[in-house]
Amino acid sequence: MLKVEELSKNYGDFVAVDKISFHAQKGTVFGLLGPNGAGKSTTINCISGLMQPTSGHASVAGHDVVSDGKAARRDLGVVPQELALYEDLPAIENLRYWGKAYGLRGAALEARVSEVLETIGLGDRAKDLPKEFSGGMKRRLNFGCGIVHKPKVILLDEPSVGVDPQSRARLFDMVEAERDAGACILYTTHYMEEAERLCNSLAIIDHGKLIAQGTVDELRSKLGARDVLQLSGSFPVDATKHAIDDLIERGDQDLEIISQEESSVTLTLSQASQHLPAIFAAVSGAGGKVTETSLRSPNLETLFLLLTGTELRE
Amino acid sequence: MNFALTSFKKDLVRWRQDVMSTLIWISIPLMIGGLITLMMGSDVKPHGVLLMVDQDESFFSELVAGAYSAGELGELISVEKTTLKEGIERVNDGEASGLLVIPEGFGDAFLESEPVTLTLKTNPAQTILPGIITNVTEILLDAGFYAHQLFGDEIDAIQKLGDNPADAVVAAMAVTIQNKVESVAPHLFPPILEIEIVEPPPTEPSPPLALLFLPGIILMAVMFSSNGVASDWWREREQGTLRRLVYAPGQLGAFIAGKALAAAVIIGLVGGLTLVIGFLYHGISWTKLPSSLLWISISGVALFSWFAALQMLFSNQKTASVISSMLLFPLLMAGGSFFPLAVLPGWIAAIGRASPNGFVAHRLTSEITAAGAWSIDLSDWLIVIAGAVIGLSICAWRLRSGFARA
Numbered sequence: 001m002l003k004v005e006e007l008s009k010n011y012g013d014f015v016a017v018d019k020i021s022f023h024a025q026k027g028t029v030f031g032l033l034g035p036n037g038a039g040k041s042t043t044i045n046c047i048s049g050l051m052q053p054t055s056g057h058a059s060v061a062g063h064d065v066v067s068d069g070k071a072a073r074r075d076l077g078v079v080p081q082e083l084a085l086y087e088d089l090p091a092i093e094n095l096r097y098w099g100k101a102y103g104l105r106g107a108a109l110e111a112r113v114s115e116v117l118e119t120i121g122l123g124d125r126a127k128d129l130p131k132e133f134s135g136g137m138k139r140r141l142n143f144g145c146g147i148v149h150k151p152k153v154i155l156l157d158e159p160s161v162g163v164d165p166q167s168r169a170r171l172f173d174m175v176e177a178e179r180d181a182g183a184c185i186l187y188t189t190h191y192m193e194e195a196e197r198l199c200n201s202l203a204i205i206d207h208g209k210l211i212a213q214g215t216v217d218e219l220r221s222k223l224g225a226r227d228v229l230q231l232s233g234s235f236p237v238d239a240t241k242h243a244i245d246d247l248i249e250r251g252d253q254d255l256e257i258i259s260q261e262e263s264s265v266t267l268t269l270s271q272a273s274q275h276l277p278a279i280f281a282a283v284s285g286a287g288g289k290v291t292e293t294s295l296r297s298p299n300l301e302t303l304f305l306l307l308t309g310t311e312l313r314e
Numbered sequence: 315m316n317f318a319l320t321s322f323k324k325d326l327v328r329w330r331q332d333v334m335s336t337l338i339w340i341s342i343p344l345m346i347g348g349l350i351t352l353m354m355g356s357d358v359k360p361h362g363v364l365l366m367v368d369q370d371e372s373f374f375s376e377l378v379a380g381a382y383s384a385g386e387l388g389e390l391i392s393v394e395k396t397t398l399k400e401g402i403e404r405v406n407d408g409e410a411s412g413l414l415v416i417p418e419g420f421g422d423a424f425l426e427s428e429p430v431t432l433t434l435k436t437n438p439a440q441t442i443l444p445g446i447i448t449n450v451t452e453i454l455l456d457a458g459f460y461a462h463q464l465f466g467d468e469i470d471a472i473q474k475l476g477d478n479p480a481d482a483v484v485a486a487m488a489v490t491i492q493n494k495v496e497s498v499a500p501h502l503f504p505p506i507l508e509i510e511i512v513e514p515p516p517t518e519p520s521p522p523l524a525l526l527f528l529p530g531i532i533l534m535a536v537m538f539s540s541n542g543v544a545s546d547w548w549r550e551r552e553q554g555t556l557r558r559l560v561y562a563p564g565q566l567g568a569f570i571a572g573k574a575l576a577a578a579v580i581i582g583l584v585g586g587l588t589l590v591i592g593f594l595y596h597g598i599s600w601t602k603l604p605s606s607l608l609w610i611s612i613s614g615v616a617l618f619s620w621f622a623a624l625q626m627l628f629s630n631q632k633t634a635s636v637i638s639s640m641l642l643f644p645l646l647m648a649g650g651s652f653f654p655l656a657v658l659p660g661w662i663a664a665i666g667r668a669s670p671n672g673f674v675a676h677r678l679t680s681e682i683t684a685a686g687a688w689s690i691d692l693s694d695w696l697i698v699i700a701g702a703v704i705g706l707s708i709c710a711w712r713l714r715s716g717f718a719r720a
Contacts, residue, residue, distance in 0.1 A: 093324070
């Protein structure tokens with residue numbers, strides 16, 4: 001339903017998106033995960049026709065977004081990261097207007113608008129102006145405007161940014177409802193827990209490159225059963241590295257350094273809690289001082305850490 | 315076409331939310347126009363007070379007093395008798411245009427042809443009325459001198475007659491005076507000089523100045539509203555709706571057409587209201603209203619499209635708004651909204667007519683002052699239509715070249 005092949009977007013010498021490829025199927029949610037500035041929005045802009053890709057291809061329901069852009073856009077619904085609403089037009093008129101922009105008319109339009117109003121939970125506020133709405137209500141209407149024409153493919157660009165927990169739960173319900181209705185959804189986020197809840201499959205993107213792709217279970221298996229231990233404080237670089245290398249050479253621990261700086265050391269190992277005393281002793285012996293310890297069980301966030309060596313930047 | 319109408323209706327619904335802007339677009343030109351019309355159309359003539367101190371109270375001093383308030387002069391000057399002290403105080407306080415003192419013995423001195431001094435004190439704070447009073451006084455003195463030259467003998471004889479002259483003597487005196495008047499009458503009534511009056515060729519009466527102001531005032535409303543409606547492109551961009559429009563399949567042209575149509579209606583309503591008020595006030599024939607309304611509506615779309623194109627060239631809304639407003643007021647000044655082009659020197663008027671709004675105002679002036687309706691040339695209609703098409707094409711180019719995507 002949605003195919004992206006070797007897609008690149010350059011701004012002069014800067015490569016915002018670097019030859020990324022993925023496929024998303026009908027009735028599924030495909031997550032595109034990455035920190036801010038990773039290239040998620042640029043990818044969405046290239047698929048939606050807002051930008052011309054520098055190279056590569058993208059197609060929506062079999063229509064190439066560049067050579068057959070009009071047909072591709074007819075089957076595409078976009079829920080942009082920023083609100084895109086007429087604040088001075090009643091909510092119902094916003095939905096009608098964008099429905100008409102995609103060719104809906106008459107009874108079909110009215111029926112769909114009513115359906116969307118119910119889906120987004122604004123049936124009782126249909127005639128009110130969005131400028132009188134709360135942030136969460138505006139987000140829901142923004143979502144409604146993107147799906148009012150019943151698109152086959154929906155692009156959701158960080159839809160939960162700035163949304164309160166209640167509205168976020170409602171948003172998840174709406175996304176799942178569209179997925180269950182047969183839509184193919186591309187969902188970008190930098191919240192791993194959202195991806196774990198909603199996405200059937202996902203790709204992790206950083207600095208414009210896809211660094212991992214698969215189902216949530218497939219990606220988890222890449223991590224194995226290893227925990228991530230992060231120590232914060234002050235650590236003499238060479239002495240600390242030697243101390244940890246000694247632990248590894250002793251071979252009694254399945255230990256690996258992910259990253260090391262003067263202020264932090266990140267390690268991965270199995271059953272980390274059992275080995276904490278030995279690790280602390282080694283680090284202290286090397287002259288290091290631990291002020292904070294973070295131990296995380298394997299999840300997508302720790303996978304991102306493993307793959308990139310950095311935390312997800314917000 | 316369907317989506318163009320949808321966009322048109324959408325903009326009208328949104329415009330209804332912004333009543334305050336519309337009121338400003340209408341009220342400022344009407345306020346300025348009203349003030350100008352009041353100033354140009356008022357019929358107030360200057361009027362002054364001449365204070366007179368008559369210390370002689372003779373027949374001749376009464377004659378002098380009466381001369382100031384006779385005929386059309388009486389509409390300009392009121393003569394008030396007063397005392398010398400009060401008269402000086404009132405002139406010094408600026409309450410009167412002048413103070414004339416007729417001394418005691420004025421009548422006798424006139425009859426006996428002896429020198430006499432009339433004192434005239436004028437108000438230095440005024441220029442026109444004291445000047446008139448001075449000139450009239452000099453003319454009266456000249457008239458007195460010539461009357462004495464002409465009827466000096468008769469005046470002497472009358473003085474010697476005493477209080478109860480015989481009827482026969484009075485009759486003889488009257489005949490003598492009549493004969494003298496008749497002898498000089500051919501020279502005075504009419505004057506012996508023959509004057510040939512050459513009349514200029516007949517010309518059409520010049521329209522009143524306040525009427526010449528009307529097109530400039532209407533164009534002020536049109537300019538305000540077209541600039542205001544043009545800023546909606548930026549509002550849409552800030553709301554993200556232009557970006558959402560780009561996601562929709564092939565609706566950009568219809569969207570622009572809808573916006574132009576809405577602009578025509580909004581500008582037509584704002585300009586039309588000022589037009590109707592102007593037509594009512596000046597009593598202009600209603601047959602010219604449809605052509606005038608169509609002219610300002612189409613011209614308004616052209617102005618709107620150019621204002622929009624200009625605003626869309628800038629990288630942020632604030633700069634676009636400031637530059638657009640900075641351009642607006644010089645254009646209003648050049649285009650005759652503050653001074654009618656008809657009363658400006660030729661070369662300035664030529665520059666004004668070359669400005670976009672001056673061009674429109676000049677043709678509108680022709681339309682409302684012409685003998686019949688639809689007097690604007692076809693070429694002028696084509697120029698404003700072409701202007702609108704070019705301006706909207708620039709807007710479309712800016713939308714496609716990144717303005718909508720930001």
